[in-house]
Amino acid sequence: MSETHAVATESRGPLEYATKDGQMKIFGFWVFLGAEVVLFSCLFAVYLAYLHHTAGGPTAHDLYEVKGFLIETLLLLTSSFTCGLGIHELRRRNKAGVLAWLLITLLFGLGFIGMEVKEFVDYVGEGATLSTSAFLSSFYILVGTHGAHVSLGILWMIAVMIQLGLYGINPVTARKAFIVGLYWHFLDVVWVFIFTAVYLTGLVL
Amino acid sequence: MEKNQSFTHDDHHGFPWKHIIGFILSLVLTFAALFVVLSGALPTTMTLAAIVVLAIFQVLVQLLMFMHLNEHEGAFQTISMAFGFLIALAVVAGSIWVMSFGM
Numbered sequence: 001m002s003e004t005h006a007v008a009t010e011s012r013g014p015l016e017y018a019t020k021d022g023q024m025k026i027f028g029f030w031v032f033l034g035a036e037v038v039l040f041s042c043l044f045a046v047y048l049a050y051l052h053h054t055a056g057g058p059t060a061h062d063l064y065e066v067k068g069f070l071i072e073t074l075l076l077l078t079s080s081f082t083c084g085l086g087i088h089e090l091r092r093r094n095k096a097g098v099l100a101w102l103l104i105t106l107l108f109g110l111g112f113i114g115m116e117v118k119e120f121v122d123y124v125g126e127g128a129t130l131s132t133s134a135f136l137s138s139f140y141i142l143v144g145t146h147g148a149h150v151s152l153g154i155l156w157m158i159a160v161m162i163q164l165g166l167y168g169i170n171p172v173t174a175r176k177a178f179i180v181g182l183y184w185h186f187l188d189v190v191w192v193f194i195f196t197a198v199y200l201t202g203l204v205l
Numbered sequence: 206m207e208k209n210q211s212f213t214h215d216d217h218h219g220f221p222w223k224h225i226i227g228f229i230l231s232l233v234l235t236f237a238a239l240f241v242v243l244s245g246a247l248p249t250t251m252t253l254a255a256i257v258v259l260a261i262f263q264v265l266v267q268l269l270m271f272m273h274l275n276e277h278e279g280a281f282q283t284i285s286m287a288f289g290f291l292i293a294l295a296v297v298a299g300s301i302w303v304m305s306f307g308m
Contacts, residue, residue: 013277023277027278027281027282030281030286034288037286041297044296044297045296045300048304080231081228084221085221088221181272182272185272188267188271192267193260195235196259196260197260200242200256203243204252204253205249
């Protein structure tokens with residue numbers, strides 16, 4: 001009787017929530033994301049405070065190009081969507097589906113990083129380096145910290161995909177895949193604010 | 206058991222409508238923000254207010270439609286994130302306010 005009950009409980013919800021351990025780790029990750037919001041808010045505050053402190057160097061208006069940051073935004077938005085589809089397949093317990101969508105997510109993520117590196121190289125070519133002005137220091141630190149998060153996310157996602165491939169979908173790998181998915185969506189949340197507060201605001205002010 | 210099956214079916218085995226609608230909404234919000242800025246139709250303050258509002262909706266789409274913020278122990282997760290955003294608001298708005306005194 002109790003065994004039947006345990007099976008019924010497990011099949012009711014997603015596998016990543018099947019154990020108390022999984023539930024606690026997912027909640028713990030949300031607390032971490034709350035702390036990440038605060039970390040990025042400090043970088044945003046510094047950037048916005050120094051927006052006009054360009055020390056005679058290039059201004060936001062001189063540097064930002066709509067085409068470049070729009071492509072970056074679309075790459076990251078689409079990767080967030082494909083990652084969501086991966087988690088959807090995870091809940092259907094379709095291993096091949098999860099791996100395929102996560103691989104597509106990785107490719108979009110790599111495309112994003114490639115675009116961002118190109119953007120930074122172009123800016124440096126225009127004489128806008130990390131040490132040119134307070135504005136540019138805070139720009140590179142804010143956008144670069146986000147880029148570092150995306151790079152870490154790519155390595156992390158590869159590690160989770162290897163584990164999914166080796167061990168299949170079980171409560172542990174499902175929890176790991178769900179959490180890396182949360183992390184990836186969160187990178188898009190931060191980017192929405194970079195898109196708005198850095199690039200669009202840079203065009204307006 | 207039958208009830209469980211139907212829960213699973215509705216939630217995880219169907220077509221991922223929630224994600225598709227979320228994706229379309231996020232594209233619409235992105236291009237709306239870009240349009241507001243590029244058209245230059247609104248005064249500067251209004252433009253900034255509009256893109257911030259669009260960004261907040263964009264983040265809500267991510268949190269609710271992609272990240273399943275309100276599922277399982279939704280209240281705890283939501284409070285954790287809401288507290289993070291509250292501190293973020295204090296830090297960012299406070300900094301802009303202080304720096305507005307001609308620093």
